[in-house]
Amino acid sequence: MVTLKILRPYHIKVNEKYVHLRLEDQFFTIYLNGEEYQFIPIEAKEIRVDRETKKIDNVDAKFAFQKGEDVVYISMAKLIYHPDFLNQVYRIAKPYYYKDFQDTLIDKSEVDLIIDELEHENKKRLIDKALDERDEELFYKLLETL
Numbered sequence: 233m234v235t236l237k238i239l240r241p242y243h244i245k246v247n248e249k250y251v252h253l254r255l256e257d258q259f260f261t262i263y264l265n266g267e268e269y270q271f272i273p274i275e276a277k278e279i280r281v282d283r284e285t286k287k288i289d290n291v292d293a294k295f296a297f298q299k300g301e302d303v304v305y306i307s308m309a310k311l312i313y314h315p316d317f318l319n320q321v322y323r324i325a326k327p328y329y330y331k332d333f334q335d336t337l338i339d340k341s342e343v344d345l346i347i348d349e350l351e352h353e354n355k356k357r358l359i360d361k362a363l364d365e366r367d368e369e370l371f372y373k374l375l376e377t378l
Contacts, residue, residue: 233264233265234262234263234264234306234310234311234314235262235263235264235314235316236261236262236263236314236316236317236320237261237262237263237268238259238260238261239259239260239317239320239321239324240259240260240324241253241254241255241256241259241278241279241324242254242255242256242259244324244328246283246328248283249282249283249284250280250281250282250283250289251280251281251283251325251328251329252278252279252280253278253279253280253281253321253324253325254277254278255271255273255277255278255279255295256271256273257270257271257272257273258270259271260295262297262306264297264304264306267299268299269297269298269299269302269304270297270298270299271295271296271297272296272297272298272303273296274296275293275294275295275296275305276290276293276294276295276308278290278293279293279308279321280293281321281322281325281328283328283329283330284329284330286322286325286329288308288312288321290308291307291308291309291312292307292308292309293307293308294306294307294308295307295308295311352378355374355377355378356378358370358374359371359374359375359378362374
């Protein structure tokens with residue numbers, strides 16, 4: 233029986249499609265039949281999670297673990313059946329997921345409206361400043377831009 237002791241990626245790389253959890257030996261340890269085994273990076277070296285579907289993508293990966301001279305290989309397909317492994321992976325990857333792909337897209341027309349409004353407010357502040365400084369020429373020039 234496999235039990236997770238520790239899972240902490242030494243590096244997290246994010247691209248448009250995936251969260252890559254890069255693994256290193258001192259940060260990935262399991263118990264196998266009551267014996268502690270340390271990850272060794274001779275086969276798979278990362279867990280790849282799809283940012284949109286939130287699923288582990290590289291289920292065909294094989295991880296190597298060592299205890300003394302004994303080396304065992306455990307597939308990702310076997311590891312994902314253990315809730316503690318899945319919980320750790322998803323907890324680590326969660327900040328990098330797309331919240332809702334449609335919600336992250338901003339309509340360009342909305343942005344243009346916001347920029348127009350900010351520019352208008354800025355002109356009004358400049359008019360107030362011209363009035364405070366009693367700069368009649370600047371005041372009339374700014375009024376024309378409204």
